[in-house]
Amino acid sequence: MIRRLTLALALVALSCAGGSATAAEQWLPVRETSLELKPGSPLDFSAILPNRAIDPGHRLIAGPTGQLVYAGAPQTPLRFACASLAWGPASGGYPDHDGADRYARQLAMHGYNIARLHFVDASLMAGRARDFDFDPQTLDRVHYMMAALKNNGIAWMIDGLTSWRGGYGGHDDGWDPVSNLKLAVHFDDAAFAHWAALVQKIFTTVNPYTGTAPIRDDALALVVLTNENAIEFDGVTRDAPGKPPYDAMLAAPFNRWLKQRYGSTAELSKAWGGLGGSETLEDASIRLPNDRYADSPRMRDLQAFFTEVEISSAARMSAVIRGFGYTGLISTYNNWPTVQTALSRRGLDAVTMNTYHDWIGGYEPGRKILQTSSLVDGANYMRMAAASRWLGKPLVMTEYDHLFWNRTRYEAGLVMPAYAALQGWDVLCRHGHGPIVLRYGEPYPHKQKMLPYAIALDPVARAGETLSALLFRRGDVARSRVTIPFAVRGEQDLSNDMQAREPESLTDLALVGRIGLQDAAQLGDEIAVLQPRSANSAATIIARLKASGALPRDNLTDVAAGVYQSDTGELVLNRPRRQLRLVTPATEALAFAAQNLPVQLGLLSVDAAEGDGLIALSSLDTPASLQNGRRLLLIFATDAGNSEMKFRDWQDKVIADYGRLPVLIRKGSVDLKLARTAARWKLSPIGLNGAVKPMLASGEGAIAFHLSNDVASGPTTYFLLELDDGARP
Numbered sequence: 001m002i003r004r005l006t007l008a009l010a011l012v013a014l015s016c017a018g019g020s021a022t023a024a025e026q027w028l029p030v031r032e033t034s035l036e037l038k039p040g041s042p043l044d045f046s047a048i049l050p051n052r053a054i055d056p057g058h059r060l061i062a063g064p065t066g067q068l069v070y071a072g073a074p075q076t077p078l079r080f081a082c083a084s085l086a087w088g089p090a091s092g093g094y095p096d097h098d099g100a101d102r103y104a105r106q107l108a109m110h111g112y113n114i115a116r117l118h119f120v121d122a123s124l125m126a127g128r129a130r131d132f133d134f135d136p137q138t139l140d141r142v143h144y145m146m147a148a149l150k151n152n153g154i155a156w157m158i159d160g161l162t163s164w165r166g167g168y169g170g171h172d173d174g175w176d177p178v179s180n181l182k183l184a185v186h187f188d189d190a191a192f193a194h195w196a197a198l199v200q201k202i203f204t205t206v207n208p209y210t211g212t213a214p215i216r217d218d219a220l221a222l223v224v225l226t227n228e229n230a231i232e233f234d235g236v237t238r239d240a241p242g243k244p245p246y247d248a249m250l251a252a253p254f255n256r257w258l259k260q261r262y263g264s265t266a267e268l269s270k271a272w273g274g275l276g277g278s279e280t281l282e283d284a285s286i287r288l289p290n291d292r293y294a295d296s297p298r299m300r301d302l303q304a305f306f307t308e309v310e311i312s313s314a315a316r317m318s319a320v321i322r323g324f325g326y327t328g329l330i331s332t333y334n335n336w337p338t339v340q341t342a343l344s345r346r347g348l349d350a351v352t353m354n355t356y357h358d359w360i361g362g363y364e365p366g367r368k369i370l371q372t373s374s375l376v377d378g379a380n381y382m383r384m385a386a387a388s389r390w391l392g393k394p395l396v397m398t399e400y401d402h403l404f405w406n407r408t409r410y411e412a413g414l415v416m417p418a419y420a421a422l423q424g425w426d427v428l429c430r431h432g433h434g435p436i437v438l439r440y441g442e443p444y445p446h447k448q449k450m451l452p453y454a455i456a457l458d459p460v461a462r463a464g465e466t467l468s469a470l471l472f473r474r475g476d477v478a479r480s481r482v483t484i485p486f487a488v489r490g491e492q493d494l495s496n497d498m499q500a501r502e503p504e505s506l507t508d509l510a511l512v513g514r515i516g517l518q519d520a521a522q523l524g525d526e527i528a529v530l531q532p533r534s535a536n537s538a539a540t541i542i543a544r545l546k547a548s549g550a551l552p553r554d555n556l557t558d559v560a561a562g563v564y565q566s567d568t569g570e571l572v573l574n575r576p577r578r579q580l581r582l583v584t585p586a587t588e589a590l591a592f593a594a595q596n597l598p599v600q601l602g603l604l605s606v607d608a609a610e611g612d613g614l615i616a617l618s619s620l621d622t623p624a625s626l627q628n629g630r631r632l633l634l635i636f637a638t639d640a641g642n643s644e645m646k647f648r649d650w651q652d653k654v655i656a657d658y659g660r661l662p663v664l665i666r667k668g669s670v671d672l673k674l675a676r677t678a679a680r681w682k683l684s685p686i687g688l689n690g691a692v693k694p695m696l697a698s699g700e701g702a703i704a705f706h707l708s709n710d711v712a713s714g715p716t717t718y719f720l721l722e723l724d725d726g727a728r729p
Contacts, residue, residue, distance in 0.1 A: 056071065093123060428468065
């Protein structure tokens with residue numbers, strides 16, 4: 001792999017790239033072309049994670065405890081592994097009918113049971129000159145894909161509006177934040193009418209392949225009214241040098257709101273500690289803040305205004321959707337986890353959230369990431385989402401990712417599904433053009449190389465999604481028995497800082513137990529994070545939980561040391577050692593820095609490794625048990641990149657050239673022991689397409705081996721450990 005513009009720079013970079021990278025680091029080309037799983041292969045989860053036929057009894061609703069359930073079984077909470085389908089022309093668009101059938105079947109085999117249809121509007125309007133003139137072939141393919149998903153027991157959640165161009169014709173930039181449509185929907189009747197016409201056409205047109213309109217289909221589980229349409233965030237996405245931070249369309253309604261609240265210029269001036277010389281309420285000349293990052297009473301009132309507008313807009317848009325006959329869940333404002341947006345989400349049916357680690361906003365050369373570990377910051381991207389949910393409502397992660405080309409993104413396959421399960425979340429959706437591809441080398445720009453948000457091509461992300469299906473959907477990780485509410489009063493919780501969110505020093509509690517927002521008036525005598533937040537400390541709350549018996553006294557959590565153990569005992573995060581350990585009856589896993597080995601999990605011990613990575617051992621038996629199981633899936637993920645990939649700096653932060661296929665996997669190895677014995681055991685690699693390859697190792701009695709991902713059949717992230725009928729503890 002050419003990681004630099006010159007070999008000399010490559011050697012320097014590799015020696016400095018992090019924990020264990022050296023100049024001897026090797027990159028192995030992936031040999032598979034077809035990635036379609038064969039039925040019955042170890043990666044075919046359709047038997048251990050079967051999808052239910054979708055019918056009125058298996059329509060998704062919010063149950064009595066606020067978790068997703070089937071309408072016919074409201075007492076049984078469910079978890080949903082989500083396939084992000086964000087297709088556009090650059091990623092090949094929606095497949096033809098045969099491709100849709102194959103794709104939907106593969107999704108079911110991979111363990112997905114819900115799909116998010118994202119940027120449908122942009123796909124339908126691509127290349128169209130007239131408003132709402134949907135491309136007929138694309139519409140047919142969207143409808144067929146929806147039917148294929150439903151036929152495979154995969155429910156849907158759909159954005160009402162994703163594209164900043166909506167249903168307007170004559171544009172070729174529907175995937176870019178180029179217009180203010182998402183903002184205008186809140187304030188302009190013509191823009192709102194455009195939104196309403198768009199969703200009516202998408203949702204109420206009868207699908208010829210299901211015989212019903214999507215809005216009335218039992219497969220439709222959730223509508224996100226408009227993707228990422230919080231007012232503040234919309235402005236952030238469209239910031240540009242020399243441009244005012246706030247759109248001029250906000251000025252008049254903000255002045256009206258201030259007039260209603262304060263009545264006079266004198267009262268407003270008193271509240272704000274003074275106004276500009278020419279500003280008066282009477283002539284509606286109160287200015288919007290000229291710097292969104294400068295704290296002020298003006299900014300605090302602007303946030304209060306945004307909250308009222310967003311609540312009103314969500315109600316208005318929901319009424320339109322309900323008027324079409326929709327009875328399912330509705331959400332919106334699915335990002336920007338601030339105190340202000342939390343107030344806007346308070347009355348929604350479900351909370352939806354998008355969070356990222358080491359986010360990047362585009363693909364062009366010169367884009368930069370930080371190359372940081374999510375374990376070092378205590379899985380902060382997960383904690384931000386945890387602190388945004390309202391207790392008693394479903395939490396749907398509409399987007400998350402630990403983005404390529406971050407070299408520690410192997411962490412995501414353990415961090416997000418494990419903590420999502422601990423938190424009791426309902427849907428987990430790792431964002432991408434699509435979670436799988438049927439083969440490498442499809443003739444579309446976004447499938448010619450690994451890119452951010454192209455998880456289907458990334459063996460590391462795919463390994464994480466495989467593990468996620470077991471940890472989260474199968475339920476290998478238990479939900480916390482402890483709930484720690486964060487008290488919310490209302491507008492009085494706003495500050496002068498528009499970026500204010502729940503303090504990271506308190507969201508650390510999400511690494512121990514379940515957290516979420518709750519109306520302060522509804523709190524009883526439970527242990528909670530109260531207002532003001534500055535009067536709380538995570539260490540004190542942990543001590544109180546131990547004293548009350550809610551948390552075991554031998555729980556390892558030490559906030560000062562950066563060590564956090566879940567109340568279930570299954571998860572231990574050690575921030576200084578960059579290590580996350582998981583021990584459950586069905587799966588044991590470790591995200592590790594090689595220099596901090598050895599580690600004894602439960603039955604599995606990781607004694608040494610060449611390079612950092614993720615190791616996980618999961619039972620494929622029913623019931624799933626590592627103690628007694630005979631077919632165990634071993635996942636070993638390191639890093640991956642493109643051939644001829646180049647950077648502008650020695651730390652691999654600034655991209656110069658993404659390179660090309662084939663994908664390369666970083667060579668790595670681990671020394672493993674399993675505290676079981678077997679009459680006979682054998683270890684075989686599994687290709688990325690699920691095919692079991694010739695045996696690597698075997699033995700009798702004790703189970704211990706050196707595992708390398710550099711195998712004769714080509715590098716892989718999967719292995720099958722089989723123990724014969726004589727296996728015993």
